[in-house]
Amino acid sequence: MITMKDIIREGNPTLRAVAKEVALPLSDEDIKLGEEMMEFLHNSQDPVKAEELGLRGGVGLAAPQLDISKRIIAVHVPNGDLENPEPTLSAVMYNPKILSHSVQDACLGEGEGCLSVDREVPGYVVRHNKITLSYVDASGVKQKIRLKNYEAIVVQHEIDHLNGVMFYDHINQENPYALKDGVLVIE
Numbered sequence: 001m002i003t004m005k006d007i008i009r010e011g012n013p014t015l016r017a018v019a020k021e022v023a024l025p026l027s028d029e030d031i032k033l034g035e036e037m038m039e040f041l042h043n044s045q046d047p048v049k050a051e052e053l054g055l056r057g058g059v060g061l062a063a064p065q066l067d068i069s070k071r072i073i074a075v076h077v078p079n080g081d082l083e084n085p086e087p088t089l090s091a092v093m094y095n096p097k098i099l100s101h102s103v104q105d106a107c108l109g110e111g112e113g114c115l116s117v118d119r120e121v122p123g124y125v126v127r128h129n130k131i132t133l134s135y136v137d138a139s140g141v142k143q144k145i146r147l148k149n150y151e152a153i154v155v156q157h158e159i160d161h162l163n164g165v166m167f168y169d170h171i172n173q174e175n176p177y178a179l180k181d182g183v184l185v186i187e
């Protein structure tokens with residue numbers, strides 16, 4: 001079972017490497033890895049298990065964060081409405097690829113953090129508001145989906161990890177809260 005000790009932190013060169021595509025058909029090993037990544041996200045969002053295991057509440061995870069330089073990500077975005085247990089997005093994605101994106105940009109009003117970064121880095125992380133994404137799912141089926149707002153931000157953050165990009169690479173050094181006209185701030 002994955003816990004925080006398995007997650008590498010900034011300074012580890014794997015976080016700056018470009019990860020390799022996974023071979024198809026998916027190997028049992030890659031399928032098992034995806035399941036473990038999703039299990040980590042579930043555990044990290046369960047107050048009892050997160051407390052027991054000392055987990056930070058995670059909404060996404062990329063294989064390079066486990067020192068495995070493969071193009072695999074897991075995302076599990078809970079529904080904002082705590083009454084509704086249905087996540088708005090829950091998937092293990094193999095070889096995810098952004099096919100197209102909106103002209104409209106967006107950022108989280110709170111900025112971003114990262115499971116691999118043990119410090120606050122303030123500032124707006126400007127990303128695409130909407131993306132069209134292809135990936136192979138855990139059953140080996142090719143999927144093509146459209147995402148927007150928070151779900152799109154999470155997936156872009158995770159795909160960045162597959163390309164050796166950290167969220168703070170996107171922050172304006174001169175003025176971390178500088179915003180061009182028209183960027184949507186997502187609260």
Ligand SMILES: CC(C)(C)[C@H](NC(=O)Nc1cc(F)cc(F)c1)C(=O)N(CC(=O)NO)CC1CCCC1
Pocket residue numbers: 044045056057058059060061062065077078112113114115116153154157158161
């Ligand atoms: C770094 C951390 C603060 C733990 C961040 N969580 C988060 O932003 N809030 C959160 C936590 C939940 F459990 C459920 C929920 F809907 C929201 C996160 O998981 N990531 C994932 C990551 O580090 N992947 O590599 C960072 C987010 C910043 C923007 C998108 C992902």
Ligand SMILES: [Zn+2]
Pocket residue numbers: 113114115116157161
């Ligand atoms: Zn991250």
